Amino acid sequence: MTMPEAALQGLHSDNPSVRLRATMAVGTNPDKKFVGELIERCAVEPEFSVREMLTWALTRHPPSETVPRLVAELGSQRTQARSQALHTLSKIGDRRAFPAITETLLADADEEVARSAWRAAVALVPPGAEPALARVLATQLGRGARETQLSLSRALIALGEAMMPVLEAAMRHSDPGVRRHALATEQLSRDPEAGFEFAIGEATRIVALGPA
Structure with a gap:
């Protein structure tokens, strides 16, 4: 099994330590074919430390690959998907994502999503807005x-x-x-x-x- 294949398999392990190491490996050796898997894992990962590592791994990839997919996640029905996508966008820091942080997200019924939206909006707001x-x-x-x-x-x-x-x-x-x-x-x-x-x-x- 190649290192990329092992890392992909590790992202879905039942062991959070294995998931953490797999995510670190992906971030250390970024490859655009991992982006979709990383974002999908963000939506369901239960461990905070692993979610933070997932965000780090995504920041290691080109914004051209990550930002459009993260913006698409903002319309997800899953609250964690929205919250984690907002958090990751704030860490990437690409202001082109700002228009996607809508008033609906800023007033999201889920408080964690709303808080993530507030932080992301402030991080990405363009001058004058x-x-x-x-x-x-x-x-x-x-x-x-x-x-x-x-x-x-x-x-x-x-x-x-x-x-x-x-x-x-x-x-x-x-x-x-x-x-x-x-x-x-x-x-x-x-x-x-x-x-x-x-x-x-x-x-x-x-x-x-x-x-x-």
Whole structure:
């Protein structure tokens, strides 16, 4: 059995250590015939460390081979396929993929997919498109638990000054959860060392006090 054939077989082993080694071998010796297998494995791989290695292996291949196939995965019915494709696109860094990160993906019902979409959009946004992206991201303020809210806050903060108009509008929103998240994001942008829990605590106190 040749090394490529052994690696392909290893990708489907029941042993995660074997899958990890096989993926590393593919990434070390990139060949475009592996791309489809790597992407398909991303959609079903249960082990985080192996998924990260799959992403690394894909980044070792030419974007011309990987990006179109990853973009196609964004329409998959499988949540992990969408999430992992977004994650891998963010690591490849080819801004030609940005238009494929639609408002639907940015508001995906699955929180892991949505979070992956936020990170990918911020990583790939072309110069000048930051304000429009900030407006879409702001529609998700108040969503989810702390981990999800922190992910969104980080994405907005990464957009720099483009986030300020939407945060200022969100601070006057009728929904107290949206106001609290917007206030916490603004606080975190000014004082990242304070941490998100402190920022949320301060925002909760301010919202509870109501209008001055």
